[in-house]
Amino acid sequence: MAKAAVMTGVDAPLEIRTDVEVESPRAGEVKIRMAASGVCHSDLSMQNGTMMAATPIVLGHEGAGVIEEVGEGVTELAPGDHVVISWVPQCGECFFCKRGQPQLCEVANMALMSGGLLDGTTRFTSQGGPLYQMAASGTFSEVTIVPAIGAVKIPSDLDMKVAALIGCGVLTGTGAALNTASIRKGDVVAVVGCGGVGLNVIQGARIAGAGEIIAIDMNEIKLQMAKEFGATATVNASQGDPVSQVMSMTEQRGADVAFEVIGLQQTIDQTITMVRRGGQAILVGVPKMDAMVNLPAFFGMVLAEKTIKGCWYGSSDVRRDVPKLVDLYKKGELKLDELISRTISIEQVNEAFDAMKTGEVARSVIAY
Numbered sequence: 206m207a208k209a210a211v212m213t214g215v216d217a218p219l220e221i222r223t224d225v226e227v228e229s230p231r232a233g234e235v236k237i238r239m240a241a242s243g244v245c246h247s248d249l250s251m252q253n254g255t256m257m258a259a260t261p262i263v264l265g266h267e268g269a270g271v272i273e274e275v276g277e278g279v280t281e282l283a284p285g286d287h288v289v290i291s292w293v294p295q296c297g298e299c300f301f302c303k304r305g306q307p308q309l310c311e312v313a314n315m316a317l318m319s320g321g322l323l324d325g326t327t328r329f330t331s332q333g334g335p336l337y338q339m340a341a342s343g344t345f346s347e348v349t350i351v352p353a354i355g356a357v358k359i360p361s362d363l364d365m366k367v368a369a370l371i372g373c374g375v376l377t378g379t380g381a382a383l384n385t386a387s388i389r390k391g392d393v394v395a396v397v398g399c400g401g402v403g404l405n406v407i408q409g410a411r412i413a414g415a416g417e418i419i420a421i422d423m424n425e426i427k428l429q430m431a432k433e434f435g436a437t438a439t440v441n442a443s444q445g446d447p448v449s450q451v452m453s454m455t456e457q458r459g460a461d462v463a464f465e466v467i468g469l470q471q472t473i474d475q476t477i478t479m480v481r482r483g484g485q486a487i488l489v490g491v492p493k494m495d496a497m498v499n500l501p502a503f504f505g506m507v508l509a510e511k512t513i514k515g516c517w518y519g520s521s522d523v524r525r526d527v528p529k530l531v532d533l534y535k536k537g538e539l540k541l542d543e544l545i546s547r548t549i550s551i552e553q554v555n556e557a558f559d560a561m562k563t564g565e566v567a568r569s570v571i572a573y
């Protein structure tokens with residue numbers, strides 16, 4: 206039996222259950238003894254109803270652990286391997302994977318919507334019924350089962366808390382800058398929202414060679430962190446309109462590339478507006494389902510020649526990007542330890558949600 210944090214309904218605190226039965230992995234699946242899981246804003250977005258979820262569900266999707274058992278036909282992973290969970294399992298064979306867009310993998314898409322693994326079913330039971338698994342993973346559990354294509358091998362000397370963060374916030378944030386956007390050397394980049402994901406956009410932009418990085422947040426602690434991660438200027442959005450502040454920093458032109466990394470209607474509008482003519486707005490944050498992209502088609506888009514691009518999972522190819530990020534971390538070019546504001550136990554997961562709401566942490570990380 207495993208201990209897990211379970212969402213039973215919208216806005217209800219997660220329940221810590223100790224009776225969770227975890228099946229054996231089926232064909233093409235692996236059982237993982239979790240070592241660490243980050244608490245990401247998307248977990249909170251499920252708990253507060255921003256994103257839809259079938260309940261009861263084991264939340265958590267940003268994790269790392271050790272393979273305990275492999276199902277039939279799994280040849281690339283073996284018990285004892287250290288892995289990062291990729292909550293977008295990438296099949297390598299579908300239309301999108303073959304065209305170099307594995308972040309849009311068809312197999313992953315089906316699983317994400319089902320609340321289960323690739324066949325739509327789940328491997329957890331508790332209190333006599335099944336528990337769903339967030340994003341084909343469910344990392345708020347001491348043990349989980351994921352598709353083998355959703356586990357990426359990492360070196361066994363890599364710190365597991367750091368590895369966990371690579372699985373979502375780091376891949377998404379750095380990928381937004383290095384894969385989704387085209388940042389040119391010397392570009393002025395604006396990043397709206399400097400949480401666990403936004404700080405990674407900032408360091409991705411620095412690695413991509415941005416000349417200026419303007420960090421925008423409402424929280425001074427985050428703006429200070431943003432500077433450590435590479436921001437060259439900061440804008441406190443609680444003290445006046447951030448768009449006009451970015452305009453005045455860019456001779457009224459706007460930023461070459463701007464990223465929205467919160468998921469709010471207001472900041473989506475601001476991000477699109479603060480981009481210069483011919484520039485790119487990259488939408489990373491997951492908004493409520495009724496949020497809209499609003500702009501005048503002619504003046505806002507055609508004449509201004511703006512590009513507005515969605516970003517899913519940092520446009521990452523996990524088998525290419527996870528080793529690349531580990532390498533950058535080992536060379537000291539990627540700050541990952543600094544993202545961990547607090548190490549907590551699974552029992553403290555609701556407190557981690559509270560800390561996220563007040564904006565006082567980049568990441569709380571559960572250590573199992």
Ligand code: APR
Nearest residue numbers: 246247398399400401402422423442466467468490491564
């Ligand atoms: N203007 C500027 N900054 C804001 C505003 C605002 N109106 N509202 C919130 N913020 C800041 C917060 O202060 C915080 O620093 O946005 C940041 C959000 O960070 P986190 O809560 O840590 O969220 P994170 O995990 O980084 O995720 C951001 O990406 O993957 C998605 O679902 C995720 O939509 C979420 C987004």
Ligand code: ZN
Nearest residue numbers: 245247373374
């Ligand atoms: Zn996440």
Ligand code: ZN
Nearest residue numbers: 296299302310
């Ligand atoms: Zn695929």
